[in-house]
Amino acid sequence: MADLERPDTxxxxxxxxxxxxxxxxxxxxxxxxxxxxxxxxQNSGLSGIVLVVLEVGxxxxxxxxxxxxxEIEKENVxxxxxxxxxxxxxxxIRQVTPSNPTDLPFDLSSQIVVLVDDVxxxxxxxxxxxxxxxxxxxxxxxxxxVMIDRGHRELPIxxxxxxxxxxxxxxxxxxxxxxxVLLGVMKDAKS
Amino acid sequence: MxxxxxxxxxxxxxxxIEEILALSDHFHEVSTRRIPKVPALRGKTIALLFYEDSTRxxxxxxxxxxxxxxxxxxxxxGSSSVKKGESLRDTVETISAxxxxxxxxxxxxxxVPWLLPSWTGAAVIxxxxxxxxxxxQALLDCYTIRNHLGELNGKKIxxxxxxxxxRVARSNIKAFxxxxxxxxxxxxxxxxxxxxxxxxxxxxxxxxxxxxxSDVLYMLRMQLERQQSSYVPSLRxxxxxxxxxxxxxxxxxxxxxxxxxxxxxxxxEVSSNVKEHPKSVIxxxxxxxxxxxxxxxxxxxxxxxxxxxxxxDDE
Numbered sequence: 001m002a003d004l005e006r007p008d009t010x011x012x013x014x015x016x017x018x019x020x021x022x023x024x025x026x027x028x029x030x031x032x033x034x035x036x037x038x039x040x041x042q043n044s045g046l047s048g049i050v051l052v053v054l055e056v057g058x059x060x061x062x063x064x065x066x067x068x069x070x071e072i073e074k075e076n077v078x079x080x081x082x083x084x085x086x087x088x089x090x091x092x093i094r095q096v097t098p099s100n101p102t103d104l105p106f107d108l109s110s111q112i113v114v115l116v117d118d119v120x121x122x123x124x125x126x127x128x129x130x131x132x133x134x135x136x137x138x139x140x141x142x143x144x145x146v147m148i149d150r151g152h153r154e155l156p157i158x159x160x161x162x163x164x165x166x167x168x169x170x171x172x173x174x175x176x177x178x179x180x181v182l183l184g185v186m187k188d189a190k191s
Numbered sequence: 192m193x194x195x196x197x198x199x200x201x202x203x204x205x206x207x208i209e210e211i212l213a214l215s216d217h218f219h220e221v222s223t224r225r226i227p228k229v230p231a232l233r234g235k236t237i238a239l240l241f242y243e244d245s246t247r248x249x250x251x252x253x254x255x256x257x258x259x260x261x262x263x264x265x266x267x268x269g270s271s272s273v274k275k276g277e278s279l280r281d282t283v284e285t286i287s288a289x290x291x292x293x294x295x296x297x298x299x300x301x302x303v304p305w306l307l308p309s310w311t312g313a314a315v316i317x318x319x320x321x322x323x324x325x326x327x328q329a330l331l332d333c334y335t336i337r338n339h340l341g342e343l344n345g346k347k348i349x350x351x352x353x354x355x356x357x358r359v360a361r362s363n364i365k366a367f368x369x370x371x372x373x374x375x376x377x378x379x380x381x382x383x384x385x386x387x388x389x390x391x392x393x394x395x396x397x398x399x400x401x402x403x404x405s406d407v408l409y410m411l412r413m414q415l416e417r418q419q420s421s422y423v424p425s426l427r428x429x430x431x432x433x434x435x436x437x438x439x440x441x442x443x444x445x446x447x448x449x450x451x452x453x454x455x456x457x458x459x460e461v462s463s464n465v466k467e468h469p470k471s472v473i474x475x476x477x478x479x480x481x482x483x484x485x486x487x488x489x490x491x492x493x494x495x496x497x498x499x500x501x502x503x504d505d506e
Contacts, residue, residue, distance in 0.1 A: 083217065085217070085231075086217070086221070086229035086230065086231035086259075086489075087229065087230060087231075091231055091232070091493050092235075092492065092493065092494075094494075095494045096493060096494070098214070098217045101216050101217045101219070101220040102217070102220050102221075103220075131230070132229075135224065135225075135226045135228070135229075136224065136225065137225070
């Protein structure tokens, strides 16, 4: 629930009401295992790959991906975090408060950057992330891994690695944790 | 939503100070990048209205605006219509008509930042009004202390020197107290304001009595330009009694800081090599000035209105 209340995804204040479980803990674990193999297959190994996590939602997913990649290839993959608040296109339209400071302790030039996030929705966060990344160097390629693709894209952006495609309504909310994926809505605390 | 301003530390309160310090951790990271610039305030215009001289404050606001991708308009009285007799109000209304989002103002008269909102819809930042307040200096000092000592809560801070004429002291006292530090003012009786009873601070005229206990010695500049009559018998005597000499630094606590808002009168309030002393964070203060001013501008211009916030449904 802490993820839901994070200030950079304001879905109105309220309480999360679960409607259905989309994936359980085993489902998330298996999807991450498959995505790890897809990343290796697509890039013919781990050489030149770095994971860049979008704060806050992707952090636990990237940690698990890195563990999987280490287990498969016996090699550590660099993991950095990126806060895209200052690159968003809705600054001044709504309150945009950054979460944790960016921490990218390696050069992105000529690397294959795999962006990791929990949910792909309008694509605007990913647009901001790509702008941020080019300020850190010129990567050889940027790829996108998300646990849930929920549709409603507003920009020409598509994921390279997907845990699950889920049709949703715009007013619904997807909550991704290591314990599973829930679909629900935000309701007033009173109702 | 009403327009936010930073005219005084009172405009922020503890929560506003904490918010700006938290933002500063982000902008500190931005300033370490290969390209130390983000597009956060693209399309915003910031006017710098300086009726008094300044080096570091004006330059750091200008640098901060550029690093946020905002445009800045520079106004100095020497080359403007003020020389032809234009009033403050007309000048502000002229600048406002050009479409600015924030006005950073420094003026010799107390209260000028409070007049501006009746003439302009722009956000106002006080960069010093007479001997009243200088809130962004206080914010960068809080940030500097927090970075070196962990937190301000429970720390003992002594502010030494020309309290009477110091806007830095007035803003810093409020900010330090808001974050839980205790403050002692040290000055000869002639340079101590007479109404300090309800400020929540201790006062003394014995500098040597506070040195061993203080976590921070905050040395103020002797403001020779604001002093209309002689407040001390001589600068040499002042330096003897209230200057931070090499011998006095030896009596300081192991983990303590020397600070100064600049510009320094070397040999008066600090001895000539104090800036290079291991306990001195005076250079860090200057570096943090740009970061804090990025936070202040983003705090005022980076947020949207509450009504739009409610209807927003993006992931």
